[in-house]
Amino acid sequence: MNFPFQKALRLLLLVSGSYLLSACSDNDAPPPSPPPPPPPPAMASFDVTVTNLTNAQPLSPVAVIAHQDGYAFFSVGSPATAGLEEMAEGGDNSALLAEADADAMVIATGSGAAPIGPAASETVTIELLDRERPGLRFSVGTMLVNTNDAFTGLNAMQVETMAVGDVLTIQGIAYDAGTEADSELATDIPGPAGSGEGFNAARDDQADQVAMHAGVVSRDDGFAASDLTEQHRFDNPVVQVRISRTD
Amino acid sequence: MKAMINAALILASLTGGNFASAADFSVRITNLTNGIWFTPFVVAAHPDGTSLFTAGQPASANLQAMAEGGDISGLVADLQAVGATISENPAGGLLPPAMSADVDLNTDGTSNVLLSVAAMLLPTNDAFTGLNSITIPTNPGTYTFDLPAYDAGTEANDEMITGGGAPGAAGIPADPGGLAGTGGSGAAAADANSNVHIHRNTLGDTDAAGGASDLDSRVHRWLNPVVRVVVTVQ
Numbered sequence: 001m002n003f004p005f006q007k008a009l010r011l012l013l014l015v016s017g018s019y020l021l022s023a024c025s026d027n028d029a030p031p032p033s034p035p036p037p038p039p040p041p042a043m044a045s046f047d048v049t050v051t052n053l054t055n056a057q058p059l060s061p062v063a064v065i066a067h068q069d070g071y072a073f074f075s076v077g078s079p080a081t082a083g084l085e086e087m088a089e090g091g092d093n094s095a096l097l098a099e100a101d102a103d104a105m106v107i108a109t110g111s112g113a114a115p116i117g118p119a120a121s122e123t124v125t126i127e128l129l130d131r132e133r134p135g136l137r138f139s140v141g142t143m144l145v146n147t148n149d150a151f152t153g154l155n156a157m158q159v160e161t162m163a164v165g166d167v168l169t170i171q172g173i174a175y176d177a178g179t180e181a182d183s184e185l186a187t188d189i190p191g192p193a194g195s196g197e198g199f200n201a202a203r204d205d206q207a208d209q210v211a212m213h214a215g216v217v218s219r220d221d222g223f224a225a226s227d228l229t230e231q232h233r234f235d236n237p238v239v240q241v242r243i244s245r246t247d
Numbered sequence: 248m249k250a251m252i253n254a255a256l257i258l259a260s261l262t263g264g265n266f267a268s269a270a271d272f273s274v275r276i277t278n279l280t281n282g283i284w285f286t287p288f289v290v291a292a293h294p295d296g297t298s299l300f301t302a303g304q305p306a307s308a309n310l311q312a313m314a315e316g317g318d319i320s321g322l323v324a325d326l327q328a329v330g331a332t333i334s335e336n337p338a339g340g341l342l343p344p345a346m347s348a349d350v351d352l353n354t355d356g357t358s359n360v361l362l363s364v365a366a367m368l369l370p371t372n373d374a375f376t377g378l379n380s381i382t383i384p385t386n387p388g389t390y391t392f393d394l395p396a397y398d399a400g401t402e403a404n405d406e407m408i409t410g411g412g413a414p415g416a417a418g419i420p421a422d423p424g425g426l427a428g429t430g431g432s433g434a435a436a437a438d439a440n441s442n443v444h445i446h447r448n449t450l451g452d453t454d455a456a457g458g459a460s461d462l463d464s465r466v467h468r469w470l471n472p473v474v475r476v477v478v479t480v481q
Contacts, residue, residue: 051303119400
């Protein structure tokens with residue numbers, strides 16, 4: 001979360017501003033009336049609402065990242081970061097958000113409070129300084145928890161031209177993090193279909209790279225060892241993301 | 248003050264959209280699937296704030312009738328009630344794989360600024376495709392929209408061809424392509440998600456005289472998108 005930092009920065013500017021004004025005052029002049037406080041910097045605020053479009057794939061708490069060009073939380077064909085692996089295998093977005101917060105191109109981050117069930121929605125609000133808006137992009141990440149390492153979201157959606165009141169609706173597809181073999185075994189699936197292990201640092205997928213997800217097979221479709229049923233299958237899109245600029 | 252100016256601008260743009268739009272446009276609907284047929288489409292321009300369905304919300308009774316049996320009369324009545332500009336059944340019946348249907352709509356003198364399209368996928372229990380309330384473009388040009396298959400969430404996807412097309416009746420009404428089997432024991436219980444959502448695809452099997460499903464997994468599956476809609480504004 002960069003917001004507390006921004007608040008601290010604003011406070012610092014305010015204090016140094018009044019110090020400069022008092023230092024410039026003339027001793028011979030009548031006592032100056034206190035200078036009017038500088039107007040607070042203009043803010044911009046966005047509501048990011050994620051809706052789960054699947055039949056039976058709850059989504060882990062969403063990660064929302066506001067950033068400039070030069071940051072991406074994944075790239076098709078490249079290995080997943082350690083933070084993305086933790087989210088895509090276990091549903092924990094904290095390491096992914098820590099990676100983002102440490103990136104100079106990232107302006108602000110936010111997290112959903114809870115998993116999002118099928119047909120449910122959650123809204124995460126992102127606030128930033130209006131002068132940080134040129135070049136602004138939003139990325140969103142969340143795991144399909146009844147899988148080994150499927151995730152979805154948005155990758156660097158440009159929002160800089162959005163005016164207050166504008167709404168942008170985008171649909172997200174399913175990716176495979178490429179960090180865990182798609183065993184479909186309960187012991188490897190953290191969601192309610194398995195209640196098994198989430199994150200494991202071993203990388204044992206066919207190739208250590210992010211790609212589009214091919215879907216789950218399920219035991220109803222002939223994969224006898226699978227602990228997933230036909231209910232857990234999905235097709236794209238798997239989420240709808242609605243970005244609304246409110247301020 | 249800034250908020251008031253913004254409100255005035257929004258009002259002006261809305262008003263402009265209502266009365267100055269290029270209101271004469273054509274819609275081409277193409278079936279992109281290999282083995283799925285579509286029941287008669289409803290194509291409608293309708294006012295802001297109205298829609299046929301919302302992903303994540305329960306289907307209306309009239310959407311359910313379309314998604315389970317291909318009956319668009321209830322949706323048409325809903326659209327007429329809000330003064331929509333409507334085309335019913337532009338394909339003149341079922342739309343087979345790879346075929347297209349064309350329709351012209353003219354919204355002159357109306358406030359119909361949104362476009363929606365809907366029809367059922369056959370053979371399925373309650374799959375439908377939809378273009379949901381896109382803002383009708385006003386600048387001349389060609390605009391392409393790819394549509395997914397939704398599940399109305401109202402009927403178990405048992406994949407048994409029983410003729411059941413009435414709302415609440417189990418089973419699939421028919422396979423227009425005539426490639427389905429018989430004797431399926433039922434591919435699925437009720438959907439885990441009973442609201443409108445993206446369809447998880449048919450399951451099917453390769454046993455024409457038994458198995459779980461009457462559908463053929465080599466014929467009756469799809470991947471999104473299933474329909475392409477091209478809007479042309481002259």
